[in-house]
Amino acid sequence: MFWNTLGEEARKIDTLLDDPNTKFENVLYEEQVVEECKLENPKLIEYLTSKDGIVNLVLLVTHEPPPYPKNEKERYYLANVAFEILVCDPPAIMMALMNNEIAVAELFYFFVRVKDDDKELNSLLASFVCKIVYKLWKWGVDYASQNILLKFPYFVDVAVRHIGTSSVMDLLFYTLTAMTPANMDEFYHQHNLIPKLISKFEKGANPRARANASNFLCDTIRHYRENSDWNKKKCNENLIMQEIESTSTVSKLLDNMFEDRTEKCLVNGIEVLQSLLEYKKYRANQPQRLPIEPQADEIRTNDAFEGVPRILPPSQLCIGDLTTSTNINVSSIDIEKLTKSVLQVHAAIEPRLPDFHSLLINPPHQNPVQTVVGLIEKPFGATRIEVVHLIRALLSSNNPQINRKIEEIKTLVVLLDFFFEYSYNNFLHTQVEQSIKCILDNSKSNSPVTSPISESGNDSETDQESVSALIKQLFIECNLFKRIVDSCTPYLPSSTSNLSHSRPGYIGHLVMIANHIISCKDDDIVKRNMEVVDAGVRKSWEEFVCGPLEKENQIINNPLVKDVTDTDTTSEEKAFLEYQVQQMTRKLQIQLEWSVANDEAVHEEEKERVEDGDSKIDPLIALQLNSKIPNNEGSGNGAEQTGHEQNQIEEFISSLDTPSNAQDEMELTSEESKSGASNEVQSKSDNTES
Numbered sequence: 124m125f126w127n128t129l130g131e132e133a134r135k136i137d138t139l140l141d142d143p144n145t146k147f148e149n150v151l152y153e154e155q156v157v158e159e160c161k162l163e164n165p166k167l168i169e170y171l172t173s174k175d176g177i178v179n180l181v182l183l184v185t186h187e188p189p190p191y192p193k194n195e196k197e198r199y200y201l202a203n204v205a206f207e208i209l210v211c212d213p214p215a216i217m218m219a220l221m222n223n224e225i226a227v228a229e230l231f232y233f234f235v236r237v238k239d240d241d242k243e244l245n246s247l248l249a250s251f252v253c254k255i256v257y258k259l260w261k262w263g264v265d266y267a268s269q270n271i272l273l274k275f276p277y278f279v280d281v282a283v284r285h286i287g288t289s290s291v292m293d294l295l296f297y298t299l300t301a302m303t304p305a306n307m308d309e310f311y312h313q314h315n316l317i318p319k320l321i322s323k324f325e326k327g328a329n330p331r332a333r334a335n336a337s338n339f340l341c342d343t344i345r346h347y348r349e350n351s352d353w354n355k356k357k358c359n360e361n362l363i364m365q366e367i368e369s370t371s372t373v374s375k376l377l378d379n380m381f382e383d384r385t386e387k388c389l390v391n392g393i394e395v396l397q398s399l400l401e402y403k404k405y406r407a408n409q410p411q412r413l414p415i416e417p418q419a420d421e422i423r424t425n426d427a428f429e430g431v432p433r434i435l436p437p438s439q440l441c442i443g444d445l446t447t448s449t450n451i452n453v454s455s456i457d458i459e460k461l462t463k464s465v466l467q468v469h470a471a472i473e474p475r476l477p478d479f480h481s482l483l484i485n486p487p488h489q490n491p492v493q494t495v496v497g498l499i500e501k502p503f504g505a506t507r508i509e510v511v512h513l514i515r516a517l518l519s520s521n522n523p524q525i526n527r528k529i530e531e532i533k534t535l536v537v538l539l540d541f542f543f544e545y546s547y548n549n550f551l552h553t554q555v556e557q558s559i560k561c562i563l564d565n566s567k568s569n570s571p572v573t574s575p576i577s578e579s580g581n582d583s584e585t586d587q588e589s590v591s592a593l594i595k596q597l598f599i600e601c602n603l604f605k606r607i608v609d610s611c612t613p614y615l616p617s618s619t620s621n622l623s624h625s626r627p628g629y630i631g632h633l634v635m636i637a638n639h640i641i642s643c644k645d646d647d648i649v650k651r652n653m654e655v656v657d658a659g660v661r662k663s664w665e666e667f668v669c670g671p672l673e674k675e676n677q678i679i680n681n682p683l684v685k686d687v688t689d690t691d692t693t694s695e696e697k698a699f700l701e702y703q704v705q706q707m708t709r710k711l712q713i714q715l716e717w718s719v720a721n722d723e724a725v726h727e728e729e730k731e732r733v734e735d736g737d738s739k740i741d742p743l744i745a746l747q748l749n750s751k752i753p754n755n756e757g758s759g760n761g762a763e764q765t766g767h768e769q770n771q772i773e774e775f776i777s778s779l780d781t782p783s784n785a786q787d788e789m790e791l792t793s794e795e796s797k798s799g800a801s802n803e804v805q806s807k808s809d810n811t812e813s
Contacts (some may be wrong), residue, residue, distance in 0.1 A: 140166050140539045147179050151204045163213050170728045172219035180205040181226040185233040186546060200249060206251040210258050217262045220255075228274075230256055234291075235279035243331075244288045253294040260298055271308055279314035286323070287332035292339050293794060299363065300346045312362040318373060324379035330387050333364040340367065341398040346399070368399060373471035381478050386487040386506045393509040399468045400516045400630035435637050469522050476525070479510050480532045483541070494546050511551060518593075521565040526589035530596055539601045543610070547626040559597065560639050565590045566648040587648060594652045602641075604656060604664045607633050615671035618679060634679075637672055742769040 136153055150156060150170070159167050168175055188198045209216060220226055220277040225603045228744045233252045237244055272278070287611045299311060311317075322328075323336040326461055347364045373396070380392035514534060517525045529535065535558075542555045566587075587747050597603050611633050643649045653661070 136164065136168050147176070148201060151201055151208075152487060154790070157207045157211065160208050160216070162210050164217075168213060168215050172215050174223060176605050177219050177223045177226045177317065178229070179218075180209055181220075181229045181255075184209065184248065184255065185229055185748070187245065188249070188293075202248065202251065206255065209255050214262075214315055217258065221259060221262065227259070230259075231275045231278060234285060235277070236286065241295070244285050246288060246290070249285070253290040253744040257294055257297055261301075276314065278320070279316055280309060283319040283323075283336075286320070286339065287329050289335060292335040296342055299343065308361055308363045310368060316368045317363065318375075321372060321375050322378065323375060324383065324388055324392055326383040328378070328383075328388075333336075333391050335389060337394050342396045344395075345401070346742050358486055363546040364464075368467055370467045372805075373399070373468055377471060377573050379477050381475070384487065387505065389482070389487070389506045390509050393513050396468070396472065396513060397509075397516060400513075400520065407439075463499050465520065469517075469525060470699040472517065473524055473528055476528045476534075477512065480534050480537070483507055483534070483537050489674045493548070503541065503548050503551055503617070505698070507541075508554070511554040511558075513794045514538070515554050515561065518558050518561040520564070520589070520644070526565075526593055531588070533596070533600070535593065535596055536601055539603070541633075542629060543606065546629055549628055549632075552629045552632040556635050556639075559603075562590065562597065563591045563639050563643040563646075566594060566643060566646045591652065593647045594648060595655065598652050598656050602660075604660050604677075607637055608660075608663050608667045611675075612667060612671055616674040634672065634675055637668070638676070641668060654669070722773045746787045757774065 136150070136156065136159055137149060139153065150167075153159075156167070160171065171180065176521050188202060190198075192198060208221065230252055233248070234244070282291055282295050286295070295309055296315075299307060317340075320336045320340060325334045336626070343363065344367060347361060376395060380389055383389075486504050486507050489504045492499045492502045512528065538558065541551060545551055565747050610627070611630055614630050640649070644653065656664075
C-alpha cells in the first residue's frame with residue numbers, strides 16, 4: 124500500500140542524494156519524486172532549489188528533448204516531471220525560481236528563440252512555460268510588475284507574435300485580467316497590445332493567430348463588462364477598454380476585415396463587434412408584452428445574443444433580475460459610460476453598413492454542400508449568418524441613424540428573400556424573426572443610446588420616425604402579410620389541400636412573427652402602417668388570424684400530457700385508482716408465486732404424487748395442479764368454478780402471509796417425521812432380537 128511504501132521511497136531518494144556521483148536526470152526518474160516534493164522532503168527540496176537545480180529544471184522545460192526515443196511519452200517524460208516540480212505547492216521552489224535571474228530569463232527567452240511568425244512554438248513546451256510564468260506572476264505580483272516587465276519589455280511583442288498558440292493567448296489574458304497590479308493595463312497600453320492584435324486581421328495573417336486574437340478581444344471585453352466594478356473606476360479609467368471601444372480601433376478592424384474579405388477573417392471580426400455590442404450586466408428590465416403563446420416568450424428571453432441594453436433613465440432602472448446573481452445599482456455615470464461606448468462603436472459601423480449589405484448579396488465563395496434535403500449549390504455560409512446576427516444586434520439598439528441606414532439600403536428586403544429561399548436554415552430564420560421582433564418592440568420605446576444624453580422631444584420624434592420607416596418597409600415593400608398568409612395557410616390545421624412535399628422549416632418562425640404582429644397591433648406606429656396595407660391583403664390577414672393561426676396557437680398551447688391535480692380528481696376516481704393498483708399488485712404477486720411451477724416435468728411428477736395421495740407435496744404446486752383439474756361432475760357453471768379457484772388462491776395467500784403458523788407446521792411435521800423414524804428403528808431392533 125501507499126502508506127507502507129512511503130518511507131521506503133523517501134529513504135531511497137535520500138540515499139540517492141547522498142551519492143555525490145548521482146546525475147540530475149536519475150533523481151527525476153524516481154517514481155515518487157513529485158510526491159516527495161509536495162511532502163517537502165528536506166534533502167530533495169535543498170537539492171532542487173540550488174542554483175544549478177533550478178536552472179536544470181527550467182532548461183528541461185524550455186528546450187526540445189533529443190529526437191530519440193521516438194515514443195513521445197518517453198521523450199517528454201523529464202520535461203513533464205520538471206514542470207510538475209516547478210508548479211507544485213512548496214513555496215521554497217517558487218521563491219528559488221523568482222530569485223534566480225538566469226532561470227527567469229531562460230523562461231522568457233523561450234518565446235524569442237522562434238523568430239519566424241509562420242513557425243509555431245512547441246505546443247506542449249509552450250503550455251509548460253506559460254503555466255510556470257503565470258504561477259511566477261501570481262506568486263509575486265509586485266516582483267513581476269517591477270522586475271519582469273522592466274527587464275523583458277519585449278514580452279508583449281513575442282506574445283502577440285505567437286498568439287496562434289492557445290497557451291500564449293491564455294497567458295496574455297490571465298496576466299491582464301487575473302492579476303491586480305495597478306500598472307498592468309498601463310503596461311499593455313504603452314506597448315500597444317490592442318493595435319498589435321488588430322494587425323492580426325490584416326490580409327495574409329495566420330488564420331490561427333487571427334482566431335486567437337479574436338477570442339482574446341472577446342474574452343477581455345466580456346470580462347471587464349461583466350466583472351469589473353464601474354463605480355470604483357470613475358476616476359481611474361481602464362485604458363485597455365477605452366482603446367478597444369474607441370472608434371479608431373473599430374474602424375481599423377473593419378478596414379482590415381474588408382481588405383482581406385475571407386470568410387474566416389470576416390467571421391472573427393464580426394465576433395469582436397458583437398462582443399462590443401453585448402451588455403448583459405447592465406441590461407435593464409423593460410416590461411414585456413404578453414405573448415400569444417408560451418414559445419414566443421421563451422424565444423424572447425432565451426436569445427443567443429442579447430444586443431445593446433435598453434437603457435432607461437436612472438430613476439426607472441431596475442437591474443435586480445439579470446444574468447448576474449446580485450443586485451446592481453447603476454448610476455448615471457455608469458449609463459453615460461455605457462452610452463458613450465455604444466455610440467463609438469455605432470459611429471464606426473454606420474459607414475460600413477453598405478459593405479455588410481454587399482456581403483449578403485456577394486458573399487465569399489462557398490462550395491456546394493450535400494444535405495439530407497438535397498444538394499445546396501450556393502450555401503448561405505457562416506459569413507452571412509454572422510452579418511444577419513450583427514444586423515439583429517444593431518436593430519435591437521434602436522439607434523435612429525442605424526435604422527435610417529438599414530432602411531435606405533433595403534437590408535430587410537434582402538433578409539426576407541433569403542428567409543424564404545433557404546427554407547431549412549434555422550439559424551437564418553431565428554435571426555430574421557428576432558430582427559422583426561426588435562423592430563416591432565422599438566415602436567413603443569425611445570432610442571436607448573440617445574435618451575440618457577438628450578432630454579428634448581425632437582429626438583424622440585426622430586426615433587419614432589426611423590422605426591416607422593422600418594415597419595412600413597416590412598409591411599409594404601417586403602409584403603410581409605401576404606407572404607405569411609400564402610406560406611402558412613397550406614400547412615396549418617385548417618388546410619384542406621393534400622401536399623405531397625414536406626413542410627418548410629420556416630413555418631414555425633412565421634407563426635411567431637404573426638404572433639409578434641398581433642401583440643403589437645394596438646401600438647400607434649404599427650396601427651398607422653397597417654392601415655396603409657392594401658384592403659384585400661388586410662382582409663386575408665384577418666381571416667388567417669381568426670382561422671388557421673388561432674387553431675395553430677391552440678395546438679401549441681395545448682400540453683402534450685395534462686397534469687392531473689387533486690382538484691381535478693373526484694373521490695370516486697381516487698378510489699377506483701387505488702382499487703386498480705391493489706388488483707394489479709395482487710395479480711402480480713400471484714404470477715410471481717406461480718412462476719415457480721412452470722416446468723412441465725415438475726408438473727407431471729407432482730401430479731402423480733398428488734394422485735397417489737402423498738402428504739409431503741409442496742402445497743403451492745398442489746394448489747396450482749388442483750385448480751387445473753377439470754370438473755367432471757358436470758354440476759355448476761364456470762363462474763362457480765372460478766369462484767372456487769379464487770377462494771383456494773386467497774386461502775393459500777393468507778397462509779403465506781402468516782409465517783409463524785407455517786413455521787409451527789413445519790416444526791410439527793419435522794417432529795412427527797423424527798418420531799416416525801425413531802419408531803421404525805425401534806421396530807427393526809425388536810425384530811433383530813427376536
